[in-house]
Amino acid sequence: MKMDMNVIKxxxxxxxxxxxSAGTLPExxxxxxxxxxxxxxxxxxxxxxxxxxGGEVMEMSEIAALSPDSxxxxxxxxxxxSADAVPICKPAPSNGIFPAPLRDYAGGDLDAVxxxxxxxxxxxxxxxxxxxxxxxxxxxxxGTAVPGHxxxxxxxxxxxxxxxxxxxxRFGKGDIEVANEDMVHTPIAEEGMDCICLAATDAxxxxxxxxxRIAQPFLRI
Amino acid sequence: xxRTFCICGDPISDQPRKSDMFTAFETPTFADAPAFRLPYGxxxxxxxxxxxxxxxxxxxxxDRTLWVAHLEAIRDKRDEKAFADIFQHFAPRVxxxxxxxxxxxxxxxxxxxxxxxxxxxxAHLFDPTRASVSTWIFTIARNRKIDLLRKQRRPEPEDLTWxxxxxxxxxxxxxxQQDTKRLGEAxxxxxxxxxxxxxxxYFGDLTHSEIxxxxxxxxxxxxxxIRLALDRLRHTMK
Numbered sequence: 001m002k003m004d005m006n007v008i009k010x011x012x013x014x015x016x017x018x019x020x021s022a023g024t025l026p027e028x029x030x031x032x033x034x035x036x037x038x039x040x041x042x043x044x045x046x047x048x049x050x051x052x053x054g055g056e057v058m059e060m061s062e063i064a065a066l067s068p069d070s071x072x073x074x075x076x077x078x079x080x081x082s083a084d085a086v087p088i089c090k091p092a093p094s095n096g097i098f099p100a101p102l103r104d105y106a107g108g109d110l111d112a113v114x115x116x117x118x119x120x121x122x123x124x125x126x127x128x129x130x131x132x133x134x135x136x137x138x139x140x141x142x143g144t145a146v147p148g149h150x151x152x153x154x155x156x157x158x159x160x161x162x163x164x165x166x167x168x169x170r171f172g173k174g175d176i177e178v179a180n181e182d183m184v185h186t187p188i189a190e191e192g193m194d195c196i197c198l199a200a201t202d203a204x205x206x207x208x209x210x211x212x213r214i215a216q217p218f219l220r221i
Numbered sequence: 222x223x224r225t226f227c228i229c230g231d232p233i234s235d236q237p238r239k240s241d242m243f244t245a246f247e248t249p250t251f252a253d254a255p256a257f258r259l260p261y262g263x264x265x266x267x268x269x270x271x272x273x274x275x276x277x278x279x280x281x282x283x284d285r286t287l288w289v290a291h292l293e294a295i296r297d298k299r300d301e302k303a304f305a306d307i308f309q310h311f312a313p314r315v316x317x318x319x320x321x322x323x324x325x326x327x328x329x330x331x332x333x334x335x336x337x338x339x340x341x342x343x344a345h346l347f348d349p350t351r352a353s354v355s356t357w358i359f360t361i362a363r364n365r366k367i368d369l370l371r372k373q374r375r376p377e378p379e380d381l382t383w384x385x386x387x388x389x390x391x392x393x394x395x396x397x398q399q400d401t402k403r404l405g406e407a408x409x410x411x412x413x414x415x416x417x418x419x420x421x422x423y424f425g426d427l428t429h430s431e432i433x434x435x436x437x438x439x440x441x442x443x444x445x446x447i448r449l450a451l452d453r454l455r456h457t458m459k
Contacts, residue, residue: 021363053440056408
């Protein structure tokens with residue numbers, strides 16, 4: 001994916017990156033996180049950092065006794081492999097608008113998307129993910145406003161083409177806006193080019209957050 | 222290309238051989254393999270006691286770089302002895318992690334064997350400028366956990382390491398291994414309640430909206446190191 005890494009101004013939060021690393025995010029959020037990281041070395045480095053923390057958690061956690069033949073069974077597995085090893089080919093990076101993880105879900109690049117109009121000139125395409133959150137592609141014609149809306153849960157919006165601005169700031173290619181229920185905004189697509197976004201929200205299935213009181217002093221919730 | 226790693230010599234071989242953790246664990250194929258046991262404990266003190274104060278300073282961070290050398294031996298020489306050593310240290314931890322994450326002992330055992338076999342198969346993908354061996358094994362175990370326990374696909378970021386790969390910069394490797402070790406020590410030194418919250422996040426006991434991301438740990442150092450390594454990688458790919 002060729003793009004200027006310096007233009008990205010709005011990044012993932014540490015909470016999202018930690019959840020991605022721990023493997024506890026809903027699939028739709030994982031998709032947005034993986035797509036943003038494909039475009040952003042800053043967040044890629046932070047992802048590796050939270051992976052390192054996960055490694056240390058695993059390193060320190062209680063060990064479990066293995067079955068007595070565990071190593072022998074695993075060695076048998078890998079010896080069997082070596083006999084019919086296949087060279088692994090890595091997929092080449094994409095030259096289109098969508099980074100590789102998004103192409104997997106969209107069934108191709110931008111030209112493969114089957115848009116449905118949802119009013120006001122705005123179109124969307126729902127991407128199939130597991131329950132817990134939903135993901136969609138949005139196309140907002142240049143200069144068009146999306147009607148103001150609030151959020152019941154967390155909403156992630158990643159810009160893939162063009163730009164939009166709202167009460168908070170301008171969001172260009174690669175930028176991600178993380179909106180929560182406090183936020184009411186009216187995004188407007190910038191003139192010049194249709195704005196294409198990947199958005200995910202967990203609103204329909206939002207569970208009440210049970211943050212332990214004890215966590216608050218040092219987690220700054 | 223010689224990628225053998227020997228920055229810190231072999232400070233462990235003169236330690237008394239101990240394998241008490243695996244007395245029930247017969248590995249006849251490797252009866253003559255050096256059966257050392259590394260002092261990964263719950264506390265930094267345990268590690269310091271093992272090496273002895275002066276020795277620790279002299280043989281700086283032997284454990285992490287040793288694992289890197291083991292992984293390179295697996296990659297370059299398909300070294301089963303190196304694999305057995307990595308297995309004996311990490312497999313019980315992977316199994317413990319999976320059980321803490323909600324897997325039954327039986328499922329965790331099978332999954333652990335699978336994770337360790339994946340390490341063998343994918344050894345050529347390990348990048349020691351971006352991960353220590355514990356980090357890398359964690360990511361393999363995490364992905365298996367999502368597959369098996371959550372029955373989900375996990376979208377992965379587009380890979381950077383395509384095309385002809387440059388040999389890793391050895392200074393990058395060493396500093397990242399050291400930083401990761403320090404992170405482990407900082408985690409061990411956290412107050413119990415705070416550490417337990419981080420553990421719960423990684424074991425999957427917290428939902429994404431309950432995770433705060435604020436850890437009080439020195440994560441910035443590691444991030445800037447990896448950032449530099451990524452910049453170098455992008456530069457060599459141009």
